[in-house]
Amino acid sequence: MRTVLVNCRMVDGTGAAAISDAAVVVEDDRLAWCGPARDPGRPPAQAGDTVVDLGGLTVLPGLFNVHVHLGLRLPFPERRADPFTPGYRVMLNYRRALEAILAGTTSLRIVGEPYFTDIDVREAIGRGLLPGPRITCAGHALIATGGHGHNSVGCLEADGPDAFRRAAREQLRAGADLIKICLTGGIGTPRESATDKQMTDDEVRAVVEVAHSAGKRVASHTGGDRAVGDAVRLGVDCIEHGYSFGDATAARMAEAGTFLVPTLCVTQELDYMRRHGVQEWMLGKAKAAAAEHLASITRAAARGVTLCVGTDLLPSDPVDGTVATIREVELLTRVGLSPLEAIRAATASSARLCGTDRITGTLEAGKQADLIAVAGRPDERIADLREVRLVMKAGAVYRSRVDGVPDPGLDRLGAAMAGGTFARLW
Numbered sequence: 001m002r003t004v005l006v007n008c009r010m011v012d013g014t015g016a017a018a019i020s021d022a023a024v025v026v027e028d029d030r031l032a033w034c035g036p037a038r039d040p041g042r043p044p045a046q047a048g049d050t051v052v053d054l055g056g057l058t059v060l061p062g063l064f065n066v067h068v069h070l071g072l073r074l075p076f077p078e079r080r081a082d083p084f085t086p087g088y089r090v091m092l093n094y095r096r097a098l099e100a101i102l103a104g105t106t107s108l109r110i111v112g113e114p115y116f117t118d119i120d121v122r123e124a125i126g127r128g129l130l131p132g133p134r135i136t137c138a139g140h141a142l143i144a145t146g147g148h149g150h151n152s153v154g155c156l157e158a159d160g161p162d163a164f165r166r167a168a169r170e171q172l173r174a175g176a177d178l179i180k181i182c183l184t185g186g187i188g189t190p191r192e193s194a195t196d197k198q199m200t201d202d203e204v205r206a207v208v209e210v211a212h213s214a215g216k217r218v219a220s221h222t223g224g225d226r227a228v229g230d231a232v233r234l235g236v237d238c239i240e241h242g243y244s245f246g247d248a249t250a251a252r253m254a255e256a257g258t259f260l261v262p263t264l265c266v267t268q269e270l271d272y273m274r275r276h277g278v279q280e281w282m283l284g285k286a287k288a289a290a291a292e293h294l295a296s297i298t299r300a301a302a303r304g305v306t307l308c309v310g311t312d313l314l315p316s317d318p319v320d321g322t323v324a325t326i327r328e329v330e331l332l333t334r335v336g337l338s339p340l341e342a343i344r345a346a347t348a349s350s351a352r353l354c355g356t357d358r359i360t361g362t363l364e365a366g367k368q369a370d371l372i373a374v375a376g377r378p379d380e381r382i383a384d385l386r387e388v389r390l391v392m393k394a395g396a397v398y399r400s401r402v403d404g405v406p407d408p409g410l411d412r413l414g415a416a417m418a419g420g421t422f423a424r425l426w
Ligand SMILES: [Zn+2]
Pocket: 067, 068, 069, 111, 312
């Protein structure tokens, strides 16, 4: 079955300028062709084509959110305790994955969940058992005993290279796509600073060796110039948060090709935290880190480090009049990225980080038809990304406000979907 999207603009995700009059040909689950509507290479119309007039909307690749905890619960408990059973958590995580895609986030990278619930959700969606976004995931986050996230059931404590090796192998055995570690303290755990180093070099090296031997990447929750520099030197592939680091370290990240997921929402959206009852100690830490976080990420952007889009918050959480994923893309324009570069961070760059760039992340013939259409010109005014009118993954429509494209009504299931149901839905 072929659907031809016409009368639209197209931003392909590579950073290239928008095509002002584009056509996008979707055949079954794939993009059969896309480009300028008058391109001589455009395939001729066929009997049975469904032609959809998008009325000037801009088509982009589906967005990524590459730092997600679908079991997120705020305020964070100060000690480890889980009110949920593993089965309930799977359902909660699935529900939130579905909300994410309805809000335009077609790919997720999950970086710390208990009981391998992330892997269960990935499998159920990947096998076509249930509709949902593409997922790559880490299983548990690996931490030192008493380290960052010890108050969360999604973190697994280990000590010494052997124990970290074993913990990493356990995640791989369960089917993890990457390994997540917490090299330093952070904001969501009491009695630690975001720049405290909590893992030794030997422990980091052990995890990197195990992951790389299996062809997987290592993502490290890291704050502080010394720790970020150590992570890069030890072969970590991606820095998560990067709360503070200097220009020389930014240059080393760029040179090493280390990815950076800034999660600016964590330090820039304090109203969100207040609304969700976050304790004073956590608010104070986020506030204290905010300016330096922004400055550090600005240094990284200026040095050409590859930035990606991740939020820690649920992708569909309402933040500042939009949803978390889109708010984070907007925040990237505050650290020096152009709107086109911010869109590339949320699409092509994030796909590269996830290792799914051969099938998604840009609009190119042969890739999966993962796309959104928005009203306006987000490549010129990033806030136009808020106006999502169509969400498609692998050629299937998840949400439509476009004439001629029936809305499947997924957002009417269960509680009313208004771009996130975070606080109310347990
Ligand atoms: Zn996180």
